[in-house]
Amino acid sequence: MADLTYRQAVGRGIAQEMARDPRVYFIGEDIAAAGGVFKTTEGLHERFGPDRVRDTPISEEAITGAVMGAAMNGLRPIAEIMFSDFFATCWDIVANQIAKARYMTDGQITLPLVIRSANGGGARFGAQHSQAMENWAMAVPGLKVVAPSNPRDVIGLLAASVRADDPVIFLEQKSLYASKQDVPEGEIVDELGKATLAREGSDVTVVALAAMVPRAVEAAEILAGRGVDVEVIDLRSLVPLDMTTVLRSVAKTSRLVTVEENPRLCGWGAEVTSIVTEEAFYDLDAPTLRITTPHIPLPSADTLEDLAMPSSATIVTQIQRVANG
Amino acid sequence: MTSATDSSAIGLPVPTERLLELYRMMLDARLFEEKAHKLFFEGLVKGTSHLALGQEAVAAGFAAAMRPDDLTFCTYRGHTHTLLRGADMAALMAELLGRATGCCGGKGGSMHLTDVAVGAMGSYAIVGAHLPIATGAAWAAQARGSGQVVVVFFGDGATNIGAFHEALNFAAVWKLPVVFVCENNLYMEYTPIGSVTAVPNPAADRAATYGLDGIIIDGNDVEAVYAAAVEALAHARSGDGPLLIEAKTYRHGGHSRADPGTYRPDEEVKAWLDRDPIPAFRSRLEAEGVESATLAEIEAASSAAVDAATEDARNAPFPDPATLETQVWADGGSRWRT
Numbered sequence A: 001m002a003d004l005t006y007r008q009a010v011g012r013g014i015a016q017e018m019a020r021d022p023r024v025y026f027i028g029e030d031i032a033a034a035g036g037v038f039k040t041t042e043g044l045h046e047r048f049g050p051d052r053v054r055d056t057p058i059s060e061e062a063i064t065g066a067v068m069g070a071a072m073n074g075l076r077p078i079a080e081i082m083f084s085d086f087f088a089t090c091w092d093i094v095a096n097q098i099a100k101a102r103y104m105t106d107g108q109i110t111l112p113l114v115i116r117s118a119n120g121g122g123a124r125f126g127a128q129h130s131q132a133m134e135n136w137a138m139a140v141p142g143l144k145v146v147a148p149s150n151p152r153d154v155i156g157l158l159a160a161s162v163r164a165d166d167p168v169i170f171l172e173q174k175s176l177y178a179s180k181q182d183v184p185e186g187e188i189v190d191e192l193g194k195a196t197l198a199r200e201g202s203d204v205t206v207v208a209l210a211a212m213v214p215r216a217v218e219a220a221e222i223l224a225g226r227g228v229d230v231e232v233i234d235l236r237s238l239v240p241l242d243m244t245t246v247l248r249s250v251a252k253t254s255r256l257v258t259v260e261e262n263p264r265l266c267g268w269g270a271e272v273t274s275i276v277t278e279e280a281f282y283d284l285d286a287p288t289l290r291i292t293t294p295h296i297p298l299p300s301a302d303t304l305e306d307l308a309m310p311s312s313a314t315i316v317t318q319i320q321r322v323a324n325g
Numbered sequence B: 001m002t003s004a005t006d007s008s009a010i011g012l013p014v015p016t017e018r019l020l021e022l023y024r025m026m027l028d029a030r031l032f033e034e035k036a037h038k039l040f041f042e043g044l045v046k047g048t049s050h051l052a053l054g055q056e057a058v059a060a061g062f063a064a065a066m067r068p069d070d071l072t073f074c075t076y077r078g079h080t081h082t083l084l085r086g087a088d089m090a091a092l093m094a095e096l097l098g099r100a101t102g103c104c105g106g107k108g109g110s111m112h113l114t115d116v117a118v119g120a121m122g123s124y125a126i127v128g129a130h131l132p133i134a135t136g137a138a139w140a141a142q143a144r145g146s147g148q149v150v151v152v153f154f155g156d157g158a159t160n161i162g163a164f165h166e167a168l169n170f171a172a173v174w175k176l177p178v179v180f181v182c183e184n185n186l187y188m189e190y191t192p193i194g195s196v197t198a199v200p201n202p203a204a205d206r207a208a209t210y211g212l213d214g215i216i217i218d219g220n221d222v223e224a225v226y227a228a229a230v231e232a233l234a235h236a237r238s239g240d241g242p243l244l245i246e247a248k249t250y251r252h253g254g255h256s257r258a259d260p261g262t263y264r265p266d267e268e269v270k271a272w273l274d275r276d277p278i279p280a281f282r283s284r285l286e287a288e289g290v291e292s293a294t295l296a297e298i299e300a301a302s303s304a305a306v307d308a309a310t311e312d313a314r315n316a317p318f319p320d321p322a323t324l325e326t327q328v329w330a331d332g333g334s335r336w337r338t
């Protein structure tokens, strides 16, 4: 075991896959010689050479188009989009091209590619560098959407994403980059579409993703002191969506709360909640509850941003409403 | 399909056999699309179709010069480009008719004809989007040392979208084996390209920006296109980086569907119809001593091939409803949850 940051885990995950498979290439802005603007990819350029780890121009359509075309012609490429907000500049390639190529050609085209990006708020960067855009990606048929909450999962889920034969949008929550964990040495590979229990409990099911997972766990620890036993599910991927784990937990707790970082409308929690009400309505003993960022662009000032994003304190208050209901 | 792989062919006279092949290719494309147009009016081709009638020389000249493992990317106006790489004509016709035997099982339609097995890597319906994708395929060719060249066809209108500029710079700075072919047919949908573009030659005049030569060719002269293609492919294959070629051409009909194209001046249409690449090439072949009987044979064969493909497509079954939710993922299905 070694203490590893979420940031270092990204580099270790990419290296693990590049060392294993010569078809894995990695491109993006400032990712090679500079090691990435978040310093997630330091050392890869030196280790794997300038052909396999390559800087690109600031051309998001060219970057995403390049990994698509390369995946059509024998590579298993990884691209970095520096901030997930920038997906808006290449959403045509991602949503119209990458997501649809296989279906439109009835399976002639296979796209084993990963597009990684720094997603979400908490860094005081303002509305154009802080969005949690996982629900944009989730809304497009043909994209897998992965968002790890801890360093170990960064490696395991990145490996699963690189090995998947489908396009994966891999969202790293940028406020987690400095977070640390003891991570075992050696290869780590997970499976996409498997949620984990970040905390076991019996009174309320709380479903969370990425940065909302540690906050939900923190809230659960506080509530434990108040006699409420919260189960926290780390979804880990939105597509595939592990409803088996969610439904099993709700059957036990009879209460559902989702904690989303994305703005309110059409967030993933709405989908999870609607499935639970359709399929497990009679398991529920209280109204379901969604905790989200308000439906606003994210502000920059630290006090305002903290107010906007679900905090462990908000999560505590909200869960208590459901637990007592 | 035949292909020229030998760059030593540059500058040498094109053998008659190859010329006849070019003639056959253009005819196949012409007759296929004329039939598709007819079937559109019969209500058999649903949705839309964008014909390249009059532009056949560009697709034919390049396809004839490409290696079987080279890759083609084209637009929604791509029946011809896909067919001439060697895609099965009946499967293309069936795709236009929304049948199960279509090259994409009916999921693609006219604007998305694809046959990966022959290197026809797709027809793309968002203007300009396929330029970065073709660039990526060329990056993989470079990385794997496969020796493939990628040829990407697009319209004059595509030169004003960002993806064109991103792709050209990217391909140039990485020296990728890709040939960008702009088919300048003077119009976007209904608006002349000249009225919305800062330079007279929308592709060629931008080439210098990316350190490339501005190459203009006569897109209605199939021999000229073929010669340019042989040279361009050799250049790209040798590792010298991308090329940008602007082929001047004209579509005989409207932009799509039933558009009669009446926004175009009569004299302009007439001048270009007089330069129809097919009769012009036929006369040249005759002048070079090809027997009319030989040409008539090719014509009869093309016509019979199109009739057979049409018959096949008309009689093909509609897609099995069970295919509706297949092939979203590589496992063949579309499941998004457990």
Ligand SMILES: Cc1ncc(C[n+]2csc(CCOP(=O)(O)OP(=O)(O)O)c2C)c(N)n1
Binding pocket: B075, B077, B125, B126, B127, B128, B154, B155, B156, B157, B158, B159, B185, B187, B188, B189, B255
């Ligand atoms: C990004 C985008 N904008 C607009 C359209 C609608 N549209 C389809 S074809 C077309 C004209 C394209 O003209 P050009 O590139 O010259 O190609 P041509 O149709 O002449 O072959 C337009 C505007 C589109 N498909 N994609």
Ligand SMILES: [Mg+2]
Binding pocket: B155, B156, B157, B183, B184, B185, B186, B187, B188
């Ligand atoms: Mg045009």
